[in-house]
Amino acid sequence: MTLQDINPGEYCIVKKIRGNNLRKRIIDMGLITGTKVYVKKTAPLGDPVEIIVRGYSLTLRKAEARTIQVERVDK
Amino acid sequence: MNIALIGNPNSGKTTLYNELTGAKQSVGNWPGVTVEKKVGKLKSKNIDANIVDLPGIYSLSTISLEEEVSSNYIMDKEMDLIINIVDASSLERNLFLTYQLLDSDIPIIVALNGMDIIDKNKEVIDHKALSIALDLPVIPISASKKIGIEDLISAIESFDLSKKRKQISYNKQIEEVISLINEYIEDRFLSIRFFEDGLVALDHASVPEEKQPELIELYHSIKGRFTLDIDMIMPDARYNKIINLIDKFYNKNDLLKITTTDKIDKVLTHKYLGIPIFLGIMFGVFFLAFGPLGTFITVQFVWLIDQFFILIINGIAQLGMSPYISSLITKGIFGGLAAVVGFLPQLMILFLAMAILEDSGYMSRAAFIMDRALRKFGLSGKSFIPMLIGFGCSVPAISATRTLDKDEDRKITAMIIPFVSCGAKAPIYGVFAGALFSNGSYIVVFSMYIIGIMVAILSAILFKKTIFKSASANYIMELPQYRRPTLKNTWLHTWERSKDFLIKAGTILLAAFIIIWFLSYFGIVGGKITLLSDDEISKSFLGYIGKIILPVFRPIGFNDWRATVAILSGFVAKESVVGTLGILYGVSGDVVENGSALYPSIRAAFTPLQAYSFMLFALLAIPCIAAVSALKRELNSNKWFYFTLAYELVVAYLIAMAVFQVGSLDSGTILTILFTAIIVVFVFFMIKKFIKQKGSACASCDEFGSCSLPQKIKYLDKKGENTNEE
Numbered sequence: 027m028t029l030q031d032i033n034p035g036e037y038c039i040v041k042k043i044r045g046n047n048l049r050k051r052i053i054d055m056g057l058i059t060g061t062k063v064y065v066k067k068t069a070p071l072g073d074p075v076e077i078i079v080r081g082y083s084l085t086l087r088k089a090e091a092r093t094i095q096v097e098r099v100d101k
Numbered sequence: 102m103n104i105a106l107i108g109n110p111n112s113g114k115t116t117l118y119n120e121l122t123g124a125k126q127s128v129g130n131w132p133g134v135t136v137e138k139k140v141g142k143l144k145s146k147n148i149d150a151n152i153v154d155l156p157g158i159y160s161l162s163t164i165s166l167e168e169e170v171s172s173n174y175i176m177d178k179e180m181d182l183i184i185n186i187v188d189a190s191s192l193e194r195n196l197f198l199t200y201q202l203l204d205s206d207i208p209i210i211v212a213l214n215g216m217d218i219i220d221k222n223k224e225v226i227d228h229k230a231l232s233i234a235l236d237l238p239v240i241p242i243s244a245s246k247k248i249g250i251e252d253l254i255s256a257i258e259s260f261d262l263s264k265k266r267k268q269i270s271y272n273k274q275i276e277e278v279i280s281l282i283n284e285y286i287e288d289r290f291l292s293i294r295f296f297e298d299g300l301v302a303l304d305h306a307s308v309p310e311e312k313q314p315e316l317i318e319l320y321h322s323i324k325g326r327f328t329l330d331i332d333m334i335m336p337d338a339r340y341n342k343i344i345n346l347i348d349k350f351y352n353k354n355d356l357l358k359i360t361t362t363d364k365i366d367k368v369l370t371h372k373y374l375g376i377p378i379f380l381g382i383m384f385g386v387f388f389l390a391f392g393p394l395g396t397f398i399t400v401q402f403v404w405l406i407d408q409f410f411i412l413i414i415n416g417i418a419q420l421g422m423s424p425y426i427s428s429l430i431t432k433g434i435f436g437g438l439a440a441v442v443g444f445l446p447q448l449m450i451l452f453l454a455m456a457i458l459e460d461s462g463y464m465s466r467a468a469f470i471m472d473r474a475l476r477k478f479g480l481s482g483k484s485f486i487p488m489l490i491g492f493g494c495s496v497p498a499i500s501a502t503r504t505l506d507k508d509e510d511r512k513i514t515a516m517i518i519p520f521v522s523c524g525a526k527a528p529i530y531g532v533f534a535g536a537l538f539s540n541g542s543y544i545v546v547f548s549m550y551i552i553g554i555m556v557a558i559l560s561a562i563l564f565k566k567t568i569f570k571s572a573s574a575n576y577i578m579e580l581p582q583y584r585r586p587t588l589k590n591t592w593l594h595t596w597e598r599s600k601d602f603l604i605k606a607g608t609i610l611l612a613a614f615i616i617i618w619f620l621s622y623f624g625i626v627g628g629k630i631t632l633l634s635d636d637e638i639s640k641s642f643l644g645y646i647g648k649i650i651l652p653v654f655r656p657i658g659f660n661d662w663r664a665t666v667a668i669l670s671g672f673v674a675k676e677s678v679v680g681t682l683g684i685l686y687g688v689s690g691d692v693v694e695n696g697s698a699l700y701p702s703i704r705a706a707f708t709p710l711q712a713y714s715f716m717l718f719a720l721l722a723i724p725c726i727a728a729v730s731a732l733k734r735e736l737n738s739n740k741w742f743y744f745t746l747a748y749e750l751v752v753a754y755l756i757a758m759a760v761f762q763v764g765s766l767d768s769g770t771i772l773t774i775l776f777t778a779i780i781v782v783f784v785f786f787m788i789k790k791f792i793k794q795k796g797s798a799c800a801s802c803d804e805f806g807s808c809s810l811p812q813k814i815k816y817l818d819k820k821g822e823n824t825n826e827e
Contacts, residue, residue, distance in 0.1 A: 043330070048577050050298075050332050054160035055577070056194050058337050059329060067366075070375035071473035074482070074576060080340075082191035083362075083580040085469050087476075090577065 029091040032065045038096035046093045056080040102150040105174060108186035109195050110157030111581045113214040116244040117186055118154040147258045161201045162298050167503045176305040181262060182208045189215045189226060192351060193343055200339040203269045205290035208262055210238045212253055217243040225352040234346060236267035245587060271338050278323050285316045297335045362582045375470050386454040390447045392543055398446040406442055410435045425632055432684060433618030448524045449599050455493055456594030460586035472576055478558050479565030481576040484514045491521035493598055495728035499735050509569040513561050515735045516745045519724040520557040522550050525675035529719050532679050533712040536700040549720055556721060613677050617670055621684060657754060658714035658761035661706050668718060674725040714761040721753035
């Protein structure tokens, strides 16, 4: 399961991040194995997606969201 | 002493810079306002220090040129002291950079910004305990409310540069690796950077070349030691430390569930309302500037300016100076200036609206909303920001392309920005639309903006399909909290851009006007260079030039050499097109009737179709000299620079010609052409359907990031493959 599969309003925990252009930046922005992420909404055209991580709001594209493996959790 | 301001984008850095130096930089509420570094003197009676404002960074591992400016500055330790501005409202992420800086031995003061909001939310950050834990001064401030600035200045003044800070130590496993690397690099900070970033860090270290293969070997052997991916180890260690700190020193208010930002975003980035609101705001801005209100203010303002200039011109006439000088002053200088300055109100409305959008944080949402649409053209939502600035002025817009992450994106965006109709082109539309399209004048003006955007987008697609095939812009962006735009900031923004316009009008343009005045009021009569009167302008030098090149412009509808000359002057500065027309039609200094003195001359010289073609050419052809020089700087290659200029000229010519030629035909012919075109397009798509197209070559990129890794982390490529295995 990847971040792309998590619906707005759901929580998940980062498992692994696969290689992509922005991998290091995604990590530095605080998405690390074990980090909890809240998926807030998708943009009007369906992409990018807005997530809340470490108390702030980050937007990334589904192309990158697909490379982030997660596990769905309750709150 | 050199003091560098380092912090996350949008953490209040530029506001603090203004408070510390007394400078007047405008501040935006989106990532990436500080494109180049700025230096100012610290407001202090006791010490002499330079404050360097650097582009905001989230991490020392960079993904754009702009971030590299800051990162290189730090890695080369070019400062004596760092003021690390930390936004208290997203403490966790902001402290990540702080911890990267703490690995170095550069003296640091932490300025904890936004403390007023922390107080307002009834939260507590124990900055004193934080200061002891990090072993450095932590000063609570609010840059926008000007709280704690004095404390910060006195902390700088009394800072003991010789004192060594307590080193941040990591767990045993990490420390072992650091000391292994350190045997080669001999600098703990750079060793940690190497551990995190690989080869990039070596640009700043002095490792002999023959030792480097060994070091790379070591790097690969380290990977096996950890369960986490190698580039995640340091961030993980830091974030764990940060969470520990925050647990101890930050008393959060858990009752704050829904913030104002959430409420606003519910509407502004709404699934169905988001895009209509965005388009509505954009149209609103232009309606405000070019609709009834903008026009009314302009008319009043122009009347005032003209009264003032007439007063001066009459004064000069009474002085009895030589005819050369009084002609220069009245016709050359004031004639041109009056025409240009008159458009200041409309520009200021545009700039003001833009400033409010920037300062409030809406610009970032605009990028978020538009990303999906722009990506199709090989651009990211981030490209939208420079393009939007392009509506104000191409020069800062082209500079702002530096905030984009990849070279191809930067080039494409910079190359298409000149097509976006800048503020200086507005006067041209204003005059022509006002004179010839009285009923639908702002629809004509709006069509110019739309055509500019369309040409920009189509060019981007063309570039992406042909030259920059590898371009697939990155996008990762923080959405900042909404802020109420402050009067000071909004005004600074508006004023700075208006000032740019005025200074340009006052200097480059003045020079241009004087040259044009000379060329248009002097000519060879009877073998001698003579001062000509207004009605002899066809004998002038400019008249000759215009007449000589007129045939080139005939296919696009020019049949008056004055139009050619005005277009020529547009290459000096777009503002001067109208001014030049004013001089050429000899209307400067006259009493203004019905808003603009130029209208009758234009009505006499242009048909609406010719005017439209003229406006199109002025819109799309090579931008002004200032923008051309910005292009040259950002493209950083003669090849691309000349290509861009040639491309823009050809595109402008072809489009203006197409519009004029088609427009000149009678309606039956137009219908025939339309019908033929539809058939051709239909046949083309049918053929295309038969010939099966391959999918995009880069479709696999989304899955495996191997085909277009940024050069810097190419070295980590192998590791990327490892992590792809599941």
